Amino acid sequence: MIMMQPNLDNLVPAYVREFEPYIPSKPDPELQKLYGCSRLLRLNNNENPLGPPPAAQETIKRFPSVKGAVYPSGDSYYLRQEIASFHGIEPDQILVGNGANEVITFVIKAFCEQGDNIITADKTFAVYEWVAVFSGIEAKVIPLRNNGFDDRAMLESINERTKIIFVCNPNNPTGTYWSKETLIHFLEEVGGRQIVVIDEAYYEFVEADDFPDGISLLKEYPNLVVFRTFSKMYGLAALRIGYLAASLNLVDMIRRTCVVYSVNAIAQEAALAALRDDTGHIEKTRKLVREGKDFLGEELSKLKLPVIKNEGNYIIAKLPGSDTLAYRKLMREGIMIRPMTGFRYPNHIRITISHLEVMEAFAGALKKVLQG
Amino acid sequence: MDKKNSMLTLSLNAQPSLLPVVTQFVESSANVFGLGKNECLKLVLATEEIFVYLCNFVCGGKDMEIQCVNGLYYAKVRFRFSAAEMNLRGLNIASTISHERQSDLEEMGLMIASKSVERLNVVIEKNNRVSLEVFKEKVYPKISETFLPAKNLEDISIETPDAERLKLFAGMAAQYCDDPHSPPFLKYPGKILDMVAGGEYQSLVAINKKKEVIGGIIYFNRTEKIVQCFGPYLFHQEKQAEQGNLLLNACIGKIARTKALGLLVVSGLPETLQSGFETLGSFNYYAEGKEPLVKTPFYRHLHEDPGCEVWSHPDLDDYLRSEYDRLFLARTIRTIKNMGESRLGNSLFQAEIQREKSEVNLFPLMPGADFFTNVERHVRFLRDDGLLNIFFSLDLGFSWHLELIPALIANNFRPCMVLPFAGISDLITFQYDYDAAKSR
Secondary structure, eight states, X not given: OOOOXXXXXXXXXXXXXXSOOOOOOOOHHHHHHHHTOSOOEEOSSOOOTTOSOHHHHHHHHHOOGGGGGSXXXXXXXXXXXXXXXXXXXXXXXXXXXXXXXXHHHHHHHHHOOTTOEEEEESSSOTHHHHHHXXXXXXXXXXXXXXXXXXXXXXXXXXOTTEEEEEEESSOTTTOOOOOHHHHHHHHHHHXXXXXXXXEOTTGGGOOOTTOOOGGGGTTTOTTEEEEEESSSTTOOGGGOOEEEEEOHHHHHHHGGGOOTTOSOHHHHHHHHHHHHOOSOHHHHHHHHHHHHHHHHHHHHHHTTOOEEOOSSSEEEEEOSSOHHHHHHHHHHTTEEOXXXXXXXXXXXXXXXXXXXXXXXXXXXXXXXXXXX | OOSTTOEEEEEEEOXXXXXXXXXXXXXXXXXXXXXXXXXXXXXXXXXXXXXHHIIIIIOTTSEEEEEEEEOSSEEEEEEEEEOTTOOGGGGSTTOOOOOSSGGGGGGOTTHHHHTTSSEEEEEEOGGGEEEEEEEEEOOXXXXXXXXXXXXXXXXXXXXXXXXXXXXXXXXXXXXXXXOTTSOGGGGOHHHHHHHHXXXXXXXXXXXXXXXXXXXXXXXXXXXXXXXXXXXXXXXXXXXXXXXXXXXHHHHHHHHTTSSOOEEEEOSOOOGGGGGGSEEOBOEEEOOXXXXXXXXXXXXEESSOOOOEEEEEOTTTHHHHHHHHHHHTOOEEXXXXXXXXXXXXXXXXXXXXXXXXXXXXXXXXXEOOTTHHHHHHHHHXXXXXXXXXXXXXXXXXXXXXXXXXXXXXXXXXXXXXXXXXXXXXXXXXXEEEOHHHHHHO
């Protein structure tokens, strides 16, 4: 019997049909084959070159393989207790997800329906916009001002259908941030009428004194949601684990759209160990980032390339030509950076800070590419 | 009926006796869509030719849908029918049908219908349905005013223009940027307005503090993955790079998170903006009574190149390898090999004819045993019809497309560009070389 093909034009909503699926990069061996390079240095995803803290590494190593057959804690019970104690809040104020990307989806699903909108910036982490668009929700993207989130313009864009405002603090990719004063002022202006999400994926990298700890503001601002991740500073990107913190009432609502059992057992245990680690992992990473940024800043300046260098473990450089062409040329040299056209920064590249020898290899390759 | 993109549909059985119903339907629809009397008549003429032709030679007695679509700056008539159990060979633009009067032989087929419209196209849709479309454009008044350029170039910002600013931009672009590369539509502000209002095209303008227009850009989806832009057009010699970059960056900002993978410019690019682009080769553009114009397509990827597999033919390998190497594109080239196998049936080529530009773009829709004769017949017909710019594109994602290479080369087609991700995979375009053909 020949089965009739489903009519996807009728079955799939237009906002899904029109959405372009994100195609992640191929695995390294495939890319090496394609680009003909013998090694590949990944400087594209802002990963921590030191890996997870030693305690987390140990936990991963010791994970009993037999436990692979057993479901994990469906709501990351022990990890939530640890995170709560770490921040001095209630465990029920925490929701753990399969990476921070998953908690973005939870929040949009919980608060938005068709006809609603979210507000974010044009040049920031793309996933807020993506999730909104493929859920049929309008994403208002406000242009950055001086490479930072424009608080005034965002407030002016709010209308009666605005449900969530996403602020990436510090911003990926520019590293700019709202100070505590700016954030509080913004929250006061919003006045609890919308949900304000502060994505603090790069929180642990920030060394500026006036940088706010969003979680410490949860008591005063019950419309505030804060995202944190274990993928960046804690080096657990491969395990996909992140969380949100908010007031009990908000979490109670968000929990309804949350997929339980989505966080695996190794990730939960490794994240817990990462929080308990006392080997100075954060300080070591910050030192590496500081040195790498100084070195790279100087090298880029020698090449007369304008840079955007702020908080976070990354730097943006503006090239004299196409960023996507530079990506391909650098790939032939075995170096993978992030071209920024997709972030609406054409002709810019974002480079993850890594060990000095890696930064040297990148600087050498970039010089060659620009001269060629 | 929604004015924008409105569509009317007539369902019938393909029988010549229903011709009056069909012509009445198309005439009434085109009238409602605002086509002028002459244009309406020409569209009806083309409809008549096509309907009778389809009834007699392609899908007689089968169900057919005729759709009239309002594209605002054009009206389109689309004939849709099932391709099952039909010999689609007759849909080749260069198809000849046996006829009692030998003298009519070359006037048969779809070629005659194509002469009274701007565009004719055959598309094989999903679910094995065939769509034959003819487009008739409205006639718009040519710009006659002259405009003084704005003097103030401070505090430039980019915005989506309202109708009056868009017309102003078009008028100024026609006045200040009138070079051989400019698209003819720039001279017709009303047309640009309808092109944008119809949703196919989008526009951005650069304005100064006083909200005076100092430049602009127009763009549209050439394919699902490729956006093509016209401009940026700038009306001042000063600060061209700065303003041009603002417009380009705004355009890229609009498309960066859409399905688009690449941005293409074929209508020339100011030198100051070329560094952000790669050149994709070049081709000659011919116009009656003019020197050929060398066009260089400029292209930029919008994302990381994920790499892909492309099919090739031994006679194309060197060209592809050298182009992919020059463009630093990661491609696994798989070369097809003929192992003595045979092809059955007749091939079908899509022929998109654009009379205004004396241009035809051919593309294979179905393989067949007659590749060589079909290419040769198309060239002969299109040359005889006076079309000066004949292109043939192949999708390197389909191995069978590459079987056409010997026929294309033997018929004086030369590769002129590879457009990344313009099809299932990359699209290679060949241009018919009139000079080489003469010298043979």
